[in-house]
Amino acid sequence: MSRRAATLVVASLFILLLGLAAALMPVPYVALRPGPTSDTLGKLGKAPLIQITGAKTYPTEGHLNFVTVAYQGGPGNRIDLLTALRGWLDPDVSVVPEETIFPKNVSTKKVEQENTQEMTNSQESATAAAMHELHLPTTVSVLVDSVQKGLPADGRLRPGDQITAIDGTKIKDIAGVTATVGARKPGQTVKFTVKRDGKETEIPVTTVASPEKTGKAVVGVILREKYQFPVTVKISVGDVGGPSAGLMFSLGIYDKLTPQDITGGKFIAGTGTITPEGQVGPIGGIQQKMVAARNAGATIFLTPTQNCADAVAAKPKGLRLVRVDTMDGALQALTALRTGQGAIPACPAK
The missing domain is CATH 3.30.230 (Ribosomal Protein S5; domain 2)
Known part of the structure; x- marks a missing residue:
């Protein structure tokens, strides 16, 4: 085999190996x-x-x-x-x-x-x-799912609290909580009536301006709804x-x-x-x-x-x-x- 032919064979094998390596390379x-x-x-x-x-x-x-x-595929197991x-x-x-x-x-x-x-x-x-x-008939309860650290509800409301009323008005769903709190001006106090450990208690929380929506009042809670079905x-x-x-x-x-x-x-x-x-x-x-x-x-x-x-x-x-x-x-x-x-x-x- 001539030197040129041998070089072509080696180059072809090298290219083939590079192609195989590329084909088996993980991709995101x-x-x-x-x-x-x-x-x-x-x-x-x-x-x-x-x-x-x-x-x-x-x-x-x-x-x-x-x-x-x-x-x-996915992180740690890419195709x-x-x-x-x-x-x-x-x-x-x-x-x-x-x-x-x-x-x-x-x-x-x-x-x-x-x-x-x-x-x-x-x-x-x-x-x-x-x-x-x-x-x-279905009964809906509004529960505190989590409290955002550093916001007014932190240390006041707790995960698992059932919100039954705000400022004396009965709450039926999450939309009611959002609308009532959102209607306040930042700095105003909202009185939450919550059921905790089987007892109802009133907890005042002062609102602050939303970091996401200008002029919107928030207290810093994530809520969820719990249903009771027949x-x-x-x-x-x-x-x-x-x-x-x-x-x-x-x-x-x-x-x-x-x-x-x-x-x-x-x-x-x-x-x-x-x-x-x-x-x-x-x-x-x-x-x-x-x-x-x-x-x-x-x-x-x-x-x-x-x-x-x-x-x-x-x-x-x-x-x-x-x-x-x-x-x-x-x-x-x-x-x-x-x-x-x-x-x-x-x-x-x-």
């Missing part, structure tokens, strides 16, 4: 793929996914599946360039910058904890939305996190508590956050969630209006998109699908 991206999907009317393991006690429940047919997105390239070429996979899922200066553990808390909150909101739709609802989803299953949880609870089978035996999947009043909000990963639903056998997909444009662009064959803004609207659409009568909102909105 996350690959999003279709994740598991579960029927809210079915079981998780041996137990019903939704268990209701304290009221009569009814047998159901069909499916009301919530869907998830699985991710690969390599080759995996990212394969994901970019796969229409069912989205490759996104790492900070989209894991914000900078936030640990992976913290992100997972937040996702778990969002799932817990979504289950409570879903139960409240179902009770609202069924016209069943029935006990337990939702088991394993290690799934996030708020996007809220709509499907609320529909599953409603279906179990009503004699009418709202699916009509159809395989329905969907997604969307839910508020206690039944408002449906947008979610992430709509492309992967639709693929997961269709792969599981769904033919109808309940889609938040704000996700419609992306959903239409990536809709799998054989999946019908039904646009939803509220739980009540979703129920009306399901009735129309079941009976063949009435309008069925479609994506995109007309």
Whole structure:
């Protein structure tokens, strides 16, 4: 072999090794793929996914599946360039910058904890939305979740305090607290009536100017609402996190508590956050969630209006998109699908 040929062989091998090394180099991206999907009317393991006690429940047919997105990568477990390239070429996979899922200066553990808390909150909101739709009485309590260090409430109010009134006016929800305190001028004193350790006490707190909103009065508390329902609802989803299953949880609870089978035996999947009043909000990963639903056998997909444009662009064959803004609207659409009568909102909105 001539010296020139040997040089070319060595150079080619060197370039090949550099290419392989580059392909295996970790990159700060996350690959999003279709994740598991579960029927809210079915079981998780041996137990019903939704268990209701304290009221009569009814047998159901069909499916009301919530869907998830699985991710690969993240800090400490980054995907390599080759995996990212394969994901970019796969229409069912989205490759996104790492900070989209894991914000900078936030640990992976913290992100997972937040996702778990969002799932817990979504289950409570879903139960409240179902009770609202069924016209069943629900009691709401406003609790102090945390106190911001260095602000007036620090050392005055405590996590777990139940706020029952402000300046003698009964409080029904967080909006009432925010509106009442916000109507004061910075420097004015607000008298909180709180229930602590089973006893009610009045605690004066002087407001200060909000560091974020000019002229707005604050005291420095983070609040949360606690609901008391006329029935006990337990939702088991394993290690799934996030708020996007809220709509499907609320529909599953409603279906179990009503004699009418709202699916009509159809395989329905969907997604969307839910508020206690039944408002449906947008979610992430709509492309992967639709693929997961269709792969599981769904033919109808309940889609938040704000996700419609992306959903239409990536809709799998054989999946019908039904646009939803509220739980009540979703129920009306399901009735129309079941009976063949009435309008069925479609994506995109007309």
